[in-house]
Amino acid sequence: MxxxxxxxxxxxxxxxxxxxxxxxxxxxxxxxxxxxxxxxxxxxxxxxxxxxxxxxxxxxxxxxxxxxxxxxxxxxxxxxxxxxxxxxxxxxxxxxxxxxxxxxxxxxxxxxxxxxxxxxxxxxxxxxxxxxxxxxxxxxxxxxxxxxxxxxxxxxxxxxxxDVITGFYPPNIVYHFVDALIDAGVLAGLPRDIATKIAIDNIVGGINLLTSEDVLPQVLLHRNNSPAGVGINLQYELERGGFAAVIHTAVLRAVARTTELGRGE
Ligand SMILES: NC(=O)c1ccc[n+]([C@@H]2O[C@H](COP(=O)([O-])OP(=O)(O)OC[C@H]3O[C@@H](n4cnc5c(N)ncnc54)[C@H](OP(=O)(O)O)[C@@H]3O)[C@@H](O)[C@H]2O)c1
The missing domain is CATH 3.40.50.720 (NAD(P)-binding Rossmann-like Domain)
Structure with missing residues (x-):
């Protein structure tokens, strides 16, 4: 053939x-x-x-x-x-x-x-x-x-x-995250080009570390979060703002939309 x-x-x-x-x-x-x-x-x-x-x-x-x-x-x-x-x-x-x-x-x-x-x-x-x-x-x-x-x-x-794989759409979530992180750096006082450089390089480095050590994110978070330190304070605010819950509901909505599209809606 x-x-x-x-x-x-x-x-x-x-x-x-x-x-x-x-x-x-x-x-x-x-x-x-x-x-x-x-x-x-x-x-x-x-x-x-x-x-x-x-x-x-x-x-x-x-x-x-x-x-x-x-x-x-x-x-x-x-x-x-x-x-x-x-x-x-x-x-x-x-x-x-x-x-x-x-x-x-x-x-x-x-x-x-x-x-x-x-x-x-x-x-x-x-x-x-x-x-x-x-x-x-x-x-x-x-x-x-x-x-x-x-x-x-x-x-x-x-x-x-x-449909789950379609809605669970990591590239877009990462782009939204990088975009928000750059804005956060600018809000905190960094020039945009420096905030962009740091955000992208640190994300690539963070993922490289995860894959080279072959560990779950929790392992690196526990390692980085010292008592009353910067990392655990950052985590406290993310959890208070519903960071994980927003990602969960966004993915569920995207999965539901995929199914709707297949039904011609
Ligand atoms: N883009 C993504 O990230 C992505 C990811 C995964 C899966 N998909 C799937 O990939 C498919 C294509 O998405 P896309 O983003 O490439 O859409 P797109 O850029 O709009 O491409 C679809 C093309 O098909 C043409 N077309 C429409 N009816 C046709 C027909 N009867 N015969 C021949 N050509 C026809 C359209 O022309 P007109 O514009 O003139 O109608 C358009 O040029 C979608 O079903 C989407 O669900 C997309």
């Missing part, structure tokens, strides 16, 4: 995946990747920038993997029917659409088709970040791992956990 890739939807996430595939030596030569999008300017841009091949809704190129990369609110039934008509029964369909289930995909693509649902992480070119993957009844890990591993690490899970 050919390993050619075909993207339906050439938006931001498709571009991030294509950029990652293009930046690595993979089994997917960029000149064999087709992209179709309702906006011709997106297809032209991706063709110019990465060398992918422009395609349209009547094209039927040989493809081992078709990636559905439109939004949950787009015409997914139309896209699914069009894919089912144009691509052979062995072509694996990989959907990155948040909230749209394998059962919903089977209803339009056919229940015998190999279907894979993935929530790609957005750190596609960094070598960090887990993508959550759920396999349909006829899909195998071997058929997609070569492709999925080109844009990050993969975690194969039961489909019931896919």
């Amino acid at each position: 050919t390993t050619n890739l075909y993207f339906v939807g050439g938006g931001n996430m498709a571009e991030a995946i294509i950029a990652a595939v293009a930046s690595r030596r993979t089994g997917f030569p960029i000149g064999t990747i087709h992209v179709e999008d309702v906006r011709p300017e997106r297809v032209s841009l991706l063709a110019e920038k990465y060398g992918v091949l422009p395609a349209g809704p009547v094209d039927r190129p040989d493809a081992g993997i078709v990636v559905i990369a439109v939004r949950p609110q787009d015409d997914l039934v139309g896209v699914g029917r069009s894919v089912a008509e144009r691509f052979g029964a062995d072509t694996v369909v990989v959907s990155i659409v948040a909230g749209y289930t394998i059962k919903q995909l089977e209803q339009v693509l056919g229940a015998d088709r190999p279907i894979v649902r993935i929530i790609p992480n957005t750190l596609t070119t960094t070598d960090y970040g887990y993508s959550g993957v759920a396999l349909g009844a006829h899909a195998t890990q071997e058929s997609v791992e070569g492709f999925l591993s080109t844009f990050g690490k993969t975690l194969y899970v039961d489909e019931s956990l896919i």
Whole structure:
């Protein structure tokens, strides 16, 4: 079977995946990747920038993997029917659409088709970040791992956990945290450029320490928090302000929103 890739939807996430595939030596030569999008300017841009091949809704190129990369609110039934008509029964369909289930995909693509649902992480070119993957009844890990591993690490899970992985969205939480921390430094009197430099470097260093010592955050907090010291006073204010509770409820809301989107709400 050919390993050619075909993207339906050439938006931001498709571009991030294509950029990652293009930046690595993979089994997917960029000149064999087709992209179709309702906006011709997106297809032209991706063709110019990465060398992918422009395609349209009547094209039927040989493809081992078709990636559905439109939004949950787009015409997914139309896209699914069009894919089912144009691509052979062995072509694996990989959907990155948040909230749209394998059962919903089977209803339009056919229940015998190999279907894979993935929530790609957005750190596609960094070598960090887990993508959550759920396999349909006829899909195998071997058929997609070569492709999925080109844009990050993969975690194969039961489909019931896919919405949780989507809403549990660490990059954004980290960006919010860094942003708030920089402002806190400015509030306390640091120039913004110095606050930014210190905040980002200390966060990267803190994570490096956690991973190199292979310990839980509590271990380092207990080590750093001396009696009546600066660290434990900082922790006291964070707890009084509901720091952990805000993160918990924000993640629960994001998970709920993922499920709503899948229901078309
Ligand atoms: N961005 C992320 O961080 C992220 C992370 C994980 C998963 N996802 C999932 O990835 C998917 C794509 O997200 P995105 O951020 O890349 O969205 P996006 O930038 O809006 O890309 C979607 C593209 O698909 C096009 N399109 C709509 N209907 C189409 C059709 N019938 N046939 C062909 N193309 C069509 C859209 O054109 P128009 O704009 O003209 O409609 C748009 O160019 C979503 O389902 C999202 O849930 C995104």
